[in-house]
Amino acid sequence: MRLVHVAVPVPAIDALTYSVPEALPDPVIGARVLVPIGTRVVTGVVIRAGSDAAPEPQDPAPALKDVIDILDDTPFLPADVLSLTAWVAEYYACGAGEALSAAMPPRAWIESERHAQITQAGLTRAAGERGLRADILGGLLDGKPRRVDALAARSGAYPALARLERDGLIQVTRPLKGTASAFRTVRVATVTAQGHEEFGATGTRQLEALALLRGAPDGMDTTVLNARGITAATVKRLVDLGAVAITRRTIERDPFEQDAALPVVPRKAVTLTDEQTAAFTSLRAWADAGTFAVGLLHGVTGSGKTELYLRLADEVRRRGRGVLLLVPEIALTPSVAALFRGAFGERVAIQHSGLSDGERHDQWQRIRRGDVDVVVGTRSAAFAPVRSLGLIIVDEEHDGSYKQEESPRYHGRDISVVRGQQCGALVILGSATPSMESFQNAQTGRYRLVTLKRRVLDRPMAAVKIVDMREEYAAKGPDVILSAPLVAALGDRLERKEQAIVLLNRRGFATVIFCRQCAHTLECPNCSVTLTVHKAIRRARCHYCNYSMILPTTCANCAGPYLEQLGFGTERVEAEIAALYPGARIARVDRDTIRRRGAITGLLSRFASGQLDVLIGTQMIAKGHDFPRVTLVGVISADVSLGLADFRAGERTFQLLTQVSGRSGRGELAGEALVQTLYPTHYSIRHACQQDYGAFFDDEIDFRTRMRYPPMLAMINTIVKARTREGAIEDAGELVRALRSGGEPYKVLGPAPAPLSRLKGEYRAQFFMKGKNRAAMRKALVAALASRPDIRRRTIVDVDPISVL
Numbered sequence: 001m002r003l004v005h006v007a008v009p010v011p012a013i014d015a016l017t018y019s020v021p022e023a024l025p026d027p028v029i030g031a032r033v034l035v036p037i038g039t040r041v042v043t044g045v046v047i048r049a050g051s052d053a054a055p056e057p058q059d060p061a062p063a064l065k066d067v068i069d070i071l072d073d074t075p076f077l078p079a080d081v082l083s084l085t086a087w088v089a090e091y092y093a094c095g096a097g098e099a100l101s102a103a104m105p106p107r108a109w110i111e112s113e114r115h116a117q118i119t120q121a122g123l124t125r126a127a128g129e130r131g132l133r134a135d136i137l138g139g140l141l142d143g144k145p146r147r148v149d150a151l152a153a154r155s156g157a158y159p160a161l162a163r164l165e166r167d168g169l170i171q172v173t174r175p176l177k178g179t180a181s182a183f184r185t186v187r188v189a190t191v192t193a194q195g196h197e198e199f200g201a202t203g204t205r206q207l208e209a210l211a212l213l214r215g216a217p218d219g220m221d222t223t224v225l226n227a228r229g230i231t232a233a234t235v236k237r238l239v240d241l242g243a244v245a246i247t248r249r250t251i252e253r254d255p256f257e258q259d260a261a262l263p264v265v266p267r268k269a270v271t272l273t274d275e276q277t278a279a280f281t282s283l284r285a286w287a288d289a290g291t292f293a294v295g296l297l298h299g300v301t302g303s304g305k306t307e308l309y310l311r312l313a314d315e316v317r318r319r320g321r322g323v324l325l326l327v328p329e330i331a332l333t334p335s336v337a338a339l340f341r342g343a344f345g346e347r348v349a350i351q352h353s354g355l356s357d358g359e360r361h362d363q364w365q366r367i368r369r370g371d372v373d374v375v376v377g378t379r380s381a382a383f384a385p386v387r388s389l390g391l392i393i394v395d396e397e398h399d400g401s402y403k404q405e406e407s408p409r410y411h412g413r414d415i416s417v418v419r420g421q422q423c424g425a426l427v428i429l430g431s432a433t434p435s436m437e438s439f440q441n442a443q444t445g446r447y448r449l450v451t452l453k454r455r456v457l458d459r460p461m462a463a464v465k466i467v468d469m470r471e472e473y474a475a476k477g478p479d480v481i482l483s484a485p486l487v488a489a490l491g492d493r494l495e496r497k498e499q500a501i502v503l504l505n506r507r508g509f510a511t512v513i514f515c516r517q518c519a520h521t522l523e524c525p526n527c528s529v530t531l532t533v534h535k536a537i538r539r540a541r542c543h544y545c546n547y548s549m550i551l552p553t554t555c556a557n558c559a560g561p562y563l564e565q566l567g568f569g570t571e572r573v574e575a576e577i578a579a580l581y582p583g584a585r586i587a588r589v590d591r592d593t594i595r596r597r598g599a600i601t602g603l604l605s606r607f608a609s610g611q612l613d614v615l616i617g618t619q620m621i622a623k624g625h626d627f628p629r630v631t632l633v634g635v636i637s638a639d640v641s642l643g644l645a646d647f648r649a650g651e652r653t654f655q656l657l658t659q660v661s662g663r664s665g666r667g668e669l670a671g672e673a674l675v676q677t678l679y680p681t682h683y684s685i686r687h688a689c690q691q692d693y694g695a696f697f698d699d700e701i702d703f704r705t706r707m708r709y710p711p712m713l714a715m716i717n718t719i720v721k722a723r724t725r726e727g728a729i730e731d732a733g734e735l736v737r738a739l740r741s742g743g744e745p746y747k748v749l750g751p752a753p754a755p756l757s758r759l760k761g762e763y764r765a766q767f768f769m770k771g772k773n774r775a776a777m778r779k780a781l782v783a784a785l786a787s788r789p790d791i792r793r794r795t796i797v798d799v800d801p802i803s804v805l
Helices: 079-091 096-101 120-128 131-138 157-166 204-214 222-227 232-240 274-289 305-318 330-347 357-369 379-383 412-423 436-443 469-476 484-495 570-580 599-608 649-661 683-689 693-707 725-739 774-786
Strands: 003-007 016-019 032-037 040-049 115-118 170-173 184-191 244-251 293-299 322-326 348-351 374-377 389-395 426-431 448-452 463-468 499-503 512-515 532-534 539-541 548-550 563-566 586-589 614-617 630-635 672-677 714-722 746-759 762-771 795-799
Touching: 003 032, 003 096, 016 032, 040 079, 040 096, 079 096, 079 379, 079 412, 115 120, 115 157, 120 131, 131 157, 157 170, 184 204, 184 222, 204 232, 204 244, 222 232, 232 244, 274 293, 274 305, 274 426, 274 448, 293 305, 293 436, 305 322, 305 330, 305 389, 305 426, 322 379, 322 412, 330 348, 330 374, 330 599, 348 357, 374 379, 379 412, 389 412, 412 426, 436 693, 463 469, 463 484, 463 683, 469 672, 484 499, 484 570, 484 630, 484 672, 499 649, 570 586, 570 614, 586 599, 630 649, 649 672, 649 683, 649 693, 672 683, 683 693, 714 725, 714 774, 725 746, 725 762, 725 774, 746 774, 762 774, 774 795
Parallel strands: 293 426, 293 448, 322 374, 322 389, 348 374, 389 426, 463 672, 499 614, 499 630, 586 614, 630 672
Antiparallel strands: 003 016, 003 040, 032 040, 115 170, 184 244, 512 563, 532 539, 539 548, 714 762, 714 795, 746 762
16 A cells, blocks of 8 residues: 655644555655545645655554545655745644645645535425525525535524535535646737648738737737737637637746836945955855855844845855845835846746735746746745755844744744755844844854944934933823924924934824723724724724724713724824925825735835835834935834833834834935833833944843743743633643643743733633743643644644734
């Protein structure tokens, strides 16, 4: 019996063993296969074969199911990517298929999809049915199959569908959805040898079509012919006459051609500073060694890290090895990709979720074929099948966006280091504000440290000033949003035709709606948070589950008309600045304004070209951008995250303030940053204003050491979800008791209600594991969860958490 071990995209299960029927060839490691699981058919990937795939002996031995089909003759995923996903599954305590799913491109999966179709008995009895059963049958009376999930959109429909199937009134089938190849093809018409001769075509359109096609040796898309008035009937007539042949041609969806917001930036000659030259000499020497190493490039904002990335990438690709560059935000991908495209031409591909599925698929296939040398993308690009990988660059390595929020909860920076180790590649982590983990590794010698302390052309760092909002509130009341110094500085920049950036890391118009009569607060019915006011669309919305409602005019509790709006977000800041400066050209960048594809790139391009005066936004405008005309940065509520129940609050605050201050003064004019805060003496704010990373690190590492937090210890955050608060606490408590069975090399804290105690309709309890031995902690947790699979399905395991909310 031929056996294979297959990873399937089903949460929290290990790879499954299947037998290969005699009619099928031996599948290769990394190939996609169709396999049954339960009543479904899904796509899996072969990770082991032959004797390596034999299951553990069991009594009685389980009956193995057969592989249905093999989709690939050669490995779909290369060996190094499979090795990385295996590490992710083990390290982040998730299923093999979950980890593998992160590496798969869009449209790579084929699976069964349940369809319902009315039977003859159903047609006969439909008129006599009532209620939900009658509604379902009524939607199927035309005899066409319908998707079960579409029919079951109403509450209670799934049991009704099951009863209708049991009663023989409907038939449920499971046809496959998807194809083995997801390339886009077009029909191309080409003139044959006979068509180049005079053979008696007399129709005007036939003659016109032949004339067009004779001038196109490579043929023409039939849709182009149709647009020129050459109908499908005319083309068919020419095919029947033997004058024209129709073939299928694969068309690659290139985001650089489809998106006007992805301009190619020509490579400019740049002379390195002495400091850059010394840094590049070290980096190049490490790359030349051709072995694994990790370098931390700690360069202040504006010190020219991107130029070093370009030069290092060029050195590596000249030696025949591939380059992978990760950036934290989709907003940064186009500008960085354009720089690399200008330097290396069409040998550059991009990978991020802002592309269409078709574009991501085609770019991924170009990478897999080896048609590119350089890949630029967000965290998922860490799995890109780059051939002979020699250099991995993680820009803004400190950024929390590198952490995946759904399973597998991997960190793009950390798996990049692992992939570099597996491939023998140089890994460069770049940041002006390195993460505590990376800088600690540099301090202990695990990473090599390269420092850039000065800006290019010796431009001075922005002068940062603290505005004590306690004084502003004392003078003008608690409703002040823009301090007097910030209002004056904005007016000064507008008068001098300079640009300004205003940061508030909170979107919306107001954060709370409450009733002055009964003190009732408008809260999300699904989550333990208040609804945020979005004035432009006149709705109150939850930013966690996306529930929304029309802004009320009376209190739902007492019917009183005395509703107040408190707090503020970027929408309110935009309204305040617009009211103060009616002639100013203002734009806002947050999730509400960039939903449409290309919106953020368009806004940032307009700002870069000087078409806007003031840019207001959340953290996505704080990092990586280079706007030479910006001479003022204003930070509103700089301490907004310091009150969170999260041990990384101080680190995040320092990084955000330092990064956004670095957007000012990057051109010939000096820059200034004004930081509004209620805690001017907090060490994270004080050190950020002084642009002193070293002093911040010393204070923060002292806090982490005393409180036994990462990077001094490893930590795992586990969240258990249930329908009731008591159920969540009880289930979490059962896991904790199993983990405290005695003598373990770790400590368990909790359980307790999570800070966000209810999310998307489910109550949440959490507990933490702390210790030096991360492997022992994972092993114990996985064993505890395996003993209670009912709890496992409702549990989130987050190894090395970035947020503990």
